[in-house]
Amino acid sequence: MDFLIFKAPILMVQASLDGILLGILFALIAYGMALQWGVMNIINIAQGDLVILGGYIAYTMYLAGIHPGWGVIVSPIIMFFVGWGLYKLVINKVVDRDLFISILATFGIAIVFQQLMNFIFGADVVVAQSEYGTTMLFDNSVTLPNSKIFSAFISLLYAVILVIYMKKSKLGRAIRATAQNARAAKILGVDTEKVYAATFGINAALCGVAGALIAITFTLHPYVGLPYTVRSFMIVIVAGLGNLPAVAISGMGLGMFEEFADYILGTEFRIGSVFMLLVLILVYRRFKLSRKREYLK
Amino acid sequence: MSILEVKNVSKSFGGVKANENISINVKQGSIVGLIGPNGSGKTTLFNSIVGTHPIDKGSIKFDNKEVSELPVPVVAKLGLLRTFQQTRIYSKLNCVENMLISHKASDQGFAKIFSKIPPDLTERAENLLNFVGLHQKRNLRAGDLSFGQQKLLELAMALMNEPKMLLLDEPTAGINPTLINGIIDRLIKINKEYGITLLVIEHNMRVIMSLAQKIFCLAHGQMLADGTPEQIKNDKRVIDAYLGAQ
Amino acid sequence: MKKSDLILYSGLIIFGLAAPYLFPAFKVQLTILCILIVLAMTWNLQGGEMGYNSFGNILFYGLGMYLCASVQVGMFFPLAEWTESGGEKTFEHTTSQFFQGMGFGLLVAALIPTIVAGLIGYAILGLRGHYFAICTLGLGIAAGEIAGGIEIIGAGQGFTTPPFPKDIVNPEARGEFFYFLSFILLIATFIFIKWIYGSRFKLILNAIRDNEDKAEAMGIETMKYKIVGWMVSAFFCGLAGGIMGGLIGYIDSTDVAFDGREMGVFMVLMAILGGKGTLWGPIIGATLFHIFKEGFWTILLGWQYVALGVLIVVIVIYFPEGLMGWLREKYPERFGEVIDEKDRKAQVELK
Numbered sequence: 001m002d003f004l005i006f007k008a009p010i011l012m013v014q015a016s017l018d019g020i021l022l023g024i025l026f027a028l029i030a031y032g033m034a035l036q037w038g039v040m041n042i043i044n045i046a047q048g049d050l051v052i053l054g055g056y057i058a059y060t061m062y063l064a065g066i067h068p069g070w071g072v073i074v075s076p077i078i079m080f081f082v083g084w085g086l087y088k089l090v091i092n093k094v095v096d097r098d099l100f101i102s103i104l105a106t107f108g109i110a111i112v113f114q115q116l117m118n119f120i121f122g123a124d125v126v127v128a129q130s131e132y133g134t135t136m137l138f139d140n141s142v143t144l145p146n147s148k149i150f151s152a153f154i155s156l157l158y159a160v161i162l163v164i165y166m167k168k169s170k171l172g173r174a175i176r177a178t179a180q181n182a183r184a185a186k187i188l189g190v191d192t193e194k195v196y197a198a199t200f201g202i203n204a205a206l207c208g209v210a211g212a213l214i215a216i217t218f219t220l221h222p223y224v225g226l227p228y229t230v231r232s233f234m235i236v237i238v239a240g241l242g243n244l245p246a247v248a249i250s251g252m253g254l255g256m257f258e259e260f261a262d263y264i265l266g267t268e269f270r271i272g273s274v275f276m277l278l279v280l281i282l283v284y285r286r287f288k289l290s291r292k293r294e295y296l297k
Numbered sequence: 298m299s300i301l302e303v304k305n306v307s308k309s310f311g312g313v314k315a316n317e318n319i320s321i322n323v324k325q326g327s328i329v330g331l332i333g334p335n336g337s338g339k340t341t342l343f344n345s346i347v348g349t350h351p352i353d354k355g356s357i358k359f360d361n362k363e364v365s366e367l368p369v370p371v372v373a374k375l376g377l378l379r380t381f382q383q384t385r386i387y388s389k390l391n392c393v394e395n396m397l398i399s400h401k402a403s404d405q406g407f408a409k410i411f412s413k414i415p416p417d418l419t420e421r422a423e424n425l426l427n428f429v430g431l432h433q434k435r436n437l438r439a440g441d442l443s444f445g446q447q448k449l450l451e452l453a454m455a456l457m458n459e460p461k462m463l464l465l466d467e468p469t470a471g472i473n474p475t476l477i478n479g480i481i482d483r484l485i486k487i488n489k490e491y492g493i494t495l496l497v498i499e500h501n502m503r504v505i506m507s508l509a510q511k512i513f514c515l516a517h518g519q520m521l522a523d524g525t526p527e528q529i530k531n532d533k534r535v536i537d538a539y540l541g542a543q
Numbered sequence: 544m545k546k547s548d549l550i551l552y553s554g555l556i557i558f559g560l561a562a563p564y565l566f567p568a569f570k571v572q573l574t575i576l577c578i579l580i581v582l583a584m585t586w587n588l589q590g591g592e593m594g595y596n597s598f599g600n601i602l603f604y605g606l607g608m609y610l611c612a613s614v615q616v617g618m619f620f621p622l623a624e625w626t627e628s629g630g631e632k633t634f635e636h637t638t639s640q641f642f643q644g645m646g647f648g649l650l651v652a653a654l655i656p657t658i659v660a661g662l663i664g665y666a667i668l669g670l671r672g673h674y675f676a677i678c679t680l681g682l683g684i685a686a687g688e689i690a691g692g693i694e695i696i697g698a699g700q701g702f703t704t705p706p707f708p709k710d711i712v713n714p715e716a717r718g719e720f721f722y723f724l725s726f727i728l729l730i731a732t733f734i735f736i737k738w739i740y741g742s743r744f745k746l747i748l749n750a751i752r753d754n755e756d757k758a759e760a761m762g763i764e765t766m767k768y769k770i771v772g773w774m775v776s777a778f779f780c781g782l783a784g785g786i787m788g789g790l791i792g793y794i795d796s797t798d799v800a801f802d803g804r805e806m807g808v809f810m811v812l813m814a815i816l817g818g819k820g821t822l823w824g825p826i827i828g829a830t831l832f833h834i835f836k837e838g839f840w841t842i843l844l845g846w847q848y849v850a851l852g853v854l855i856v857v858i859v860i861y862f863p864e865g866l867m868g869w870l871r872e873k874y875p876e877r878f879g880e881v882i883d884e885k886d887r888k889a890q891v892e893l894k
Contacts, residue, residue: 479893
């Protein structure tokens, strides 16, 4: 364990800023997960893999000579249809059933996606170079790649767009109605099938955006999807299903946790610490609720 | 002697005061009724008594022991059982298995747990199933029974556990009216012959009036009135509460 | 025991004992099959009988694997040097050292995971449903990630387990040794679990599955039994891991030991495929799964995981009750579930 970070405060600033920018990205993915959990009662284990797929779309654009930054427009469009198709193919058979079935089924989907991506894009770790340059702060002691700032900005933008869309648009209202009471919504004429498909598609689109941003800012690899799933799951658990500001804050908190863990425990334990944090959060919740003789539902 | 002493119990959920300063005394060996319009806090009171949730204020004594801080299984082991309004049975097990697992020995030491189930227990289970009229259905999966039949199964399961006191949440709701007299007879019988004290939530006035020796009436989370069935029947406040007049 | 059962079991045991000699080329496959059956059967205790779908039983499997190998090495040689690189070339186990080490190693591989289950059970088993599932998923994968950073057990390079003693000349001996180890484990697991099935403990697990709140309301202190059940699984999973580590010869933290993505999910899938909540379901499921995997793996080279993923989706959506469940629907008489229609339709009478 390396506590250098606490001795050099400027490192804490670096880690915090990195964490916040990263966390906003996590929050976007978490928002998608919360959306489908709340509306369709599904926990999508393949969430992270949808993100990576979205990333590969941006990467492909990069390979084709198009600037990957445009991926934040192209990727969600393509991913929306991927999500819609996935819903029609598999997810609609899982919606009305036990949550555990959705976990297993989406796990299966995740495995399929992982191998397909491995097949198509290869197993190398890749990046889509954006060449956005770097911002230096505090006398050049804090380095912030502009791609990270771009990521955070785009994530916030999409989040805001989505919130407005959910509030104002017909589909958005239909989605919210279905989330509250699917049967009532159906009786009142809402096409719940379409709502579910659209919700899943929107989620996939959000993953697409996040993926494109990750392609530019970090790295892509066919098998790094699961940690993103777990991160978004954690954020949803901590923040709750309906609360977007809480999602954002939890996301940033998680981002900061990861950056600090990276410094203190070392990069090789970064992913491990994310999963351990998941366990700790759930166990903490379990004990807190048991005091009231309740349990997590 | 009071087997159950509920003193000034209050329980709120968020802003809603489900139970406010409720006090109830149940004499051992008696049958007591708990009535009140929907939403008056009867089931919440049951939940408070058996420990499903902690109470905000007050004391609950069962058999002279303070139980408000104890978890549900411990309270149940002391001999205080309850049945549920929405039946709770083990749906994938058949009726006999439901009965077997309800027997007290289910939780008395690991030697008993890992051993085979003695045949006399199965016999006892089938007799009790017969008592509630389910003998013919004893090999059916509990989940395949109708709502009313599940209610009878729940009653049999409770009896299998040989409780000292039984909290029954609407025991005749959902039961075929032709069977209700049979239920009343059986409840009176288990009270007289096995000495089981009964505290019964009921909406069916005919049932509770013929069963109970004393009745408590709740309304809006508070104790409205108590007395003998005759007194309650003629109490204007009770009549108003049910008919909605403020 | 019924005569037909006696014949069945004797037949299986004889077949099992003869198998490595009848099919010498498949010794390793048969060994792995035994291990898979053990993993599926123990998973079924939590997932099928108790309703707690665990993705984390792999934790005990991996622990057992590392512990067995570490004890086997550490008893005679400095562990850190062994795992440094090529340690197995510098230090050589004599025949007696190998088997002694294996013996103690398996003992530790059985006991420590059981104790771990006992310790963390109170916290983890207090979660329910999907929270339990995901928490255990996190546990399993975290274990793999963390183990991958611990130097003394090999960290990134992995841990080569002690090679079979060179003094034993017979080339079949290694295969036979590991096969019989796993077969004995399988028999022990089966006997223990069958015993549970005849006892009240199984009913308690089922009660927890069907309505945990009701079980508590009836006086069953469920936490005790949840923990005991998990400890039983941990015991056999630990042994399974220990044996597999020796068989494969090389332990990688995330791909072999704490293989949460594969082995951890396979045990779930096998039990569901065969029919969770039954005695033979996991056994049949593991067998079918193993045949499928070995058979199609080479044919579908490059697409195996796609096929696996599709298989998972299909099973989960269309056959959640598995093969045994399907058979039960079709031939209920065979399962002793003869329900007289008269009984089902009869009205309840209370005289």
